[in-house]
Amino acid sequence: MVLYMIKFPNINIGRILILVTVLTWLGLLFVDLLRLFGTVNRMNLGIAHEITWTLEIIFFVLVYLFYSRSIERSEQNNFIQLIWRAASTGLIVIGVAFLIRVFYILLDDTRLSTDPLLGNFFYHVNFGLTTLFLISCSLLWKKLILYQKNKNTVQQWQIYEVMLLVSMFYVYFNQNTFDFTFLFGLVFLLIFGVIISVNLKWIPYLTFKDKWKSILFFVIILITTSFLFMQSLSHQSHHAEINLMDNLFLMGLFGFVFVYSLFSFLVTLFNLPTSSVFEQKLTEAINFQKLSQSIQPGQSETQVLDILVDSCMSAAYADAAWLEIVDEENQLQILHQRFVTNMDRKEIKALMDKNKVFSSFLSLRKPSATDHVNSGVEHDLYKSALVVPIWVNKSLLGYLFLLKEVKNGFNKEMLNIVTTFVGQASISVENHRLLNEAIKNERYKEELKIAQRVQRSLLPSALHHNSHFDIFGFSEAADEVGGDYYETYQFDENRFALIIGDVSGKGLSAAFNMSQMKGVFHSLVQLDLSPKEFLSKANNALSSCLAKNLFITTTYYLIDTAKATITFCRAGHCPTLYYDSKAGEAGYITLEGMGLGILRSDKYPEYLHEKTIHYQPGDILVMYTDGIIESKDQNGEEFGYERLKEVLNTYKDQSPEKIKNHLIQAVYEFVGEAALPDDDYSLMVLKFLEQH
């Protein structure tokens, strides 16, 4: 409900204003008609002048509010439209005045033509229109003056408005007489009007065409103002008591409107020759912004280079241009060409090759101190040439060639702008390339994450065992993915297979090979082979899978808890660490055996040796990869076999899980907090349990 009510007055304020303004004007007219009637008929009606003056002031204020509102709400905000509005108002006012003249000429010597009441009516019409014209112009000038607002300008205008307001009321003081104080007030107003009229900062922003238009409009306004002023003066002599025009306010406005129009006219006129420079600068700035806008990943670099050629051509007023880029074979290819025939271009290139200045510059393949070459060419058509190389990230992208038909056609300004544009274009191209790189890297990182997930799923989540032993494992890769592998398999309630392996290298390729090893294990383990047979066949399988210089180290164990035996075969892997509870000591089991993939022939099994040991409850089997042994501390010393053995000796009585934790702990403490793992760590701890 409230919103509705607030909206209501808005629409009608305009209409109310117009209504009240017209009423006020009619009031003025009526009062003056009455007065005149009294004078003509020699009656003293005793109408006070104060009534007229009050009505006049109200009229001024209303017109001011009306135009203030109208201009504020108008959509037309560009300069030429504002000036046209002033000019068109002027044309209307002059038109009406002209029509009145014509009317009187038509009336000629009739009685109507000398009727004072009619004359007074037309006087009021002219008064009203003059006021409308002057106030609307002033408010339009206000918009132009306050275009580039700063505190000073705003203050100046506010003071001026106050002064104008005061001048309206001045008529109460001087009783409409032209005395010394009036003159003083007028001069004061005029001087301040001149001071404020210096704010012409909107003029350079007009285009060349608009400047001509505005010159025309200002001429119209000047003529209108002068005419209306002359008209107001001529009325003085006729009817002394009817005097609305001698108001200080109106006089001040006459001066202001005229002075501002005159200044604008002159400044616009004198700005015509240089307006092209300003427009040029504007275009350069826009082109610069176009160049610096980052190229979308889908777009190509050639679009930026296209804009570059156009911008440089227009900035340097070049007659022709072309752009060459260096391709994969280090040859120059023409990318863009403007206003030059192929023949001319080739001729000029030939001339440049012969010219030392050009040829030595064009043979540079590294950025140097000179970023351009500007010299004359002896061609029939083109007399001067500018060559600018485009460097992207210290490598040559290509050359920009600009030609002019006059000698020494490129001045310092042009060189500056062109080299700036080229610099900006190369930044844009570099950014575009970096962005593409970053996107590629993101894709690579995503793929790596997928490989990581796959690889983690390849390591076992649970290790097979029965009541005779317990087993725990640990694995951590150096990169996101690693090349270590371990697994268990259960044949029946007493027999198990264990395997630990290490693929050479680390990272993505090692992970791939690791998954191949897993495949080989799962296929061959089903055949229930002896360790030596298993590894022989594994070697055959992997010989076709692995790259020429890759190998896999592994140890394969068969555990029989019914017979209490471990049968195993070592293929190049780190020696098994075994704690013998009877001996009360841990030690490394020596067993010859060559790694998988080193000898890819049927001679390989000769290098494999199998061993069987009987275990006791309390014995511990520690299987690990060389990452643990070779991990270095801050001084570069390796963790080594001895330390691993010592830790096992220390915690031999604990559960395999705890032993595993102690071992890992020992390695991490040795390496230190800050160090990043250099290789993959993997560990399996198996402890044979007491049987009851």
Place this chain on the structure above:
Amino acid sequence: MLTISKKQEDNHMLLLLDGQVDASNSVELDEAIHEVVGQGHKKILVDGSELAYISSAGLGVFMSYLEEFEEQGIHFLIYGLSEKVANVFHILGLDQLITIKSSKEEALETIHEA
């Protein structure tokens, strides 16, 4: 960091390895051996006394030439390895395929006998 120097001596080619061989520079070792083999040398000695460390990438390089050595009848020996590095070759079983001697004299003796 790895420095490889080549020296032609009497009847054999000598390769001196100084530093560490890992994944980042194993290709240099590969190129060096490739060059020497390409020049047609049938007796190649490697002085490993200044070799501090060799990774699986480096071992892979030696491994990849074994077939070629056999086919072309090239005698390839490594000598002077530190105990640690020699152990690496031994654990892998590579010492069964590449002759490893402790000193230069022993290595030269082996070549003469061949």
